[in-house]
Every structure is written in C-alpha cells, then in structure tokens.
C-alpha cells in the first residue's frame with residue numbers, strides 16, 4: 052500500500068513476500084530509519100541504535116551492542132541477575148521518575164507528528180510548541196541519566212560492581228577499557244541505556260501480559276503449560292533457568308502469543324536509501340517503509356484459523372521468529388533485526404514459568420474468560436487497553 056502523508060511517501064508492507072524483499076533481498080537499501088524530530092532530540096541524534104540512520108557509526112555501535120552488550124555470552128552472564136529479580140521478585144532500584152520519563156519518551160516516539168510529515172517547514176515544531184515540549188523532556192531525561200551514570204561511577208570508584216553489575220556498568224567498562232575499535236561516547240552510553248528501556252522493557256512486559264491474557268481465555272492451554280512447568284521443576288523451591296529448555300509447550304505458547312500480539316506490530320519504520328523495485332513496484336529513495344507484522348501474522352494465506360490462539364500450530368513446524376520466516380517476524384529481520392531477542396525470550400519465559408509454577412490464577416469476581424477485553428492500546432509497544440486483573444492463589448506443593 053502506497054500513501055503520501057504530507058511531503059513524505061509511505062509504503063505499508065503487509066505480505067510475507069514483500070517483507071522478505073524489504074528485509075532480505077534489499078536489506079541494505081532498507082537498513083536506514085527515517086528521521087523523526089522526537090528521536091533526534093531524545094536519543095542524542097546519531098548516538099543511539101534504534102533510530103539512527105544506517106552508516107559507519109551505526110554499524111560500529113550495533114556490533115558492540117550485539118557482541119558485548121546483548122549477545123549470548125552477556126545473556127548467560129546476566130542469568131543470576133534475571134533469576135534473582137524474577138524468582139525472588141527483587142527488582143533493582145529504579146526510580147519511578149525514570150520509568151515515567153521512559154513512558155513519556157515512548158509516547159512521543161510512537162505518534163505521527165505533523166512536523167515529521169512536512170520536514171521542509173522547519174518552523175512547524177517551534178510554532179506548535181512541540182519543540183519546546185521535547186526540549187523540556189530532554190532536560191529532564193538528561194538530568195536523570197547524569198544521576199544514574201554518576202551513581203555508577205561512584206560505586207565503581209569505591210570498588211563496588213562485581214555481582215551487582217548491570218548494563219550501565221558493562222557500557223562504562225567497555226568505554227574505560229577501550230577494548231573495542233569504536234570509542235563509546237557518553238552520549239552513546241546514555242542513548243543505549245534509554246533505548247534498552249524503550250525497546251526492551253516495555254516490549255517484554257507487553258509480551259508477558261498478552262500471553263497471560265490469552266492463557267486466561269483458554270483454560271486448556273493454561274493447564275497444559277502449568278502442568279509442564281510443575282512437572283519439570285517438581286520438588287524445586289524456585290524456577291531458575293537450568294531447565295527452561297525443557298519447557299517445550301511454553302515455547303509454543305510464547306510463539307503463538309507473539310504471532311497474534313507482536314509487541315511492536317509495525318516494527319520500527321525503515322527508510323529506503325535508493326530507488327528500488329519491490330514486488331514489481333518502484334519504491335523511490337527516502338520512502339518511509341512500515342512493515343505490518345501484525346497483519347502478516349494473521350494472514351489466512353499462511354495461517355489456518357489465523358485469529359485462533361492455538362500454540363500447537365507450531366508443534367511440528369520449523370517456523371521460528373529468528374528472522375528467516377517472513378510470515379512470523381515479531382523481532383523483525385535483516386540488519387536492523389532486534390539485537391535483544393535472546394534477552395527478551397529469556398526474560399519472558401522465565402517470568403511466565405515462575406507465574407505458572409507458584410500460582411493458580413483466577414479472573415477477578417464476575418469476569419468471564421470469554422469476555423476478557425483484548426482491545427489494544429496505543430504506544431510504541433502495543434499492549435492491552437485494560438489492565439489484566441488476576442487473583443493469584445499460591446500453589447502449596449512448592450517446597451519451602
């Protein structure tokens with residue numbers, strides 16, 4: 052679908068074939084992101100990963116993030132932290148103000164802003180008050196990030212760190228060691244820190260929420276997933292990551308939930324860097340391309356009874372979300388594919404396994420599973436409009 056919104060041509064991709072052409076055949080052409088004023092002002096223009104245009108500094112930063120910060124080795128390294136936080140419910144100290152700030156930044160990033168559609172009218176952001184609003188938010192964010200980084204530096208100077216290391220420590224260590232071929236600036240560190248929250252935390256929480264909601268709607272799936280967890284971890288006090296790989300049915304449930312409710316239903320937008328032909332249509336340079344992964348995941352051409360929540364559809368299927376099956380791309384594909392996929396799947400699975408192991412779940416009084424409201428809300432990550440209110444009943448077969 053081709054649209055012209057303001058001065059900017061937009062193309063919406065809603066088929067697996069076109070998605071493959073954009074994210075595989077012509078991946079290099081579509082590896083850039085369009086420029087958005089909010090992203091430029093809030094993510095230290097060009098110092099970040101999610102919204103930066105494709106180019107040398109992007110490639111270097113991505114390599115550091117993939118290899119050193121979000122890769123398999125680091126996911127293993129942070130395993131004790133995940134287990135401690137998920138299993139013991141011991142969340143790291145995160146200022147409410149910081150989370151509220153991340154929420155407001157996500158909100159401004161999600162919207163279609165008139166000034167982004169008329170880039171030649173440079174005065175628009177100023178006269179609409181949008182620029183002033185972004186400046187205020189940026190000042191607030193800057194002071195919070197400075198506080199967080201100073202705290203980390205002080206702790207490190209006092210010899211702290213060790214088991215308490217987190218993502219900011221990892222980035223500061225990389226900067227101090229100079230071990231990478233790209234010197235990380237303070238702006239890089241701040242931008243990546245905020246983006247991990249914008250791109251990583253809300254998306255993972257959204258995936259957990261939708262999966263619980265779908266299981267509450269279908270008691271058969273809930274029981275089956277719960278029996279599996281309780282059998283694999285029988286006799287254990289906690290669900291840790293040691294046997295997570297044995298939870299095969301839970302894998303299917305998570306896949307099915309990501310198919311029906313991808314937390315980023317339109318991924319993050321891409322921009323063509325040159326004129327190119329996709330499925331017989333000519334796409335000019337500088338076209339904003341939106342891949343509708345939500346629609347592709349519900350397309351009857353690829354999925355039987357596409358709107359039905361049926362995890363077993365993945366049981367004898369090789370279809371996965373790793374970016375090779377273009378009918379199922381909740382993490383995107385190609386050069387801009389989500390580098391946090393391993394983190395996300397570890398956190399989502401561990402959290403769900405704990406919720407299923409320790410508690411039986413009931414809907415609040417008077418609510419009937421069939422009528423559970425599954426309306427979607429608006430945001431960078433598309434969650435449920437109504438909060439999921441459930442009653443946990445402690446499972447008393449867990450040894451103390």
Ligand code: HEM
Nearest residue numbers: 101250251254255318319381382383384387388389391395
């Ligand atoms: C269920 C959870 C998650 C989902 C569904 C998800 C999905 C996505 C998608 C669809 C994209 C855009 C891909 C594209 O343009 O092709 C993306 C990008 C990104 N994600 Fe994730 N994500 C999740 C969790 C995470 C986590 C936990 C992190 C970090 C810890 C993370 C970091 C990023 C970053 C940095 C990018 C930008 C990559 C780039 O532009 O090069 N994500 N994610």
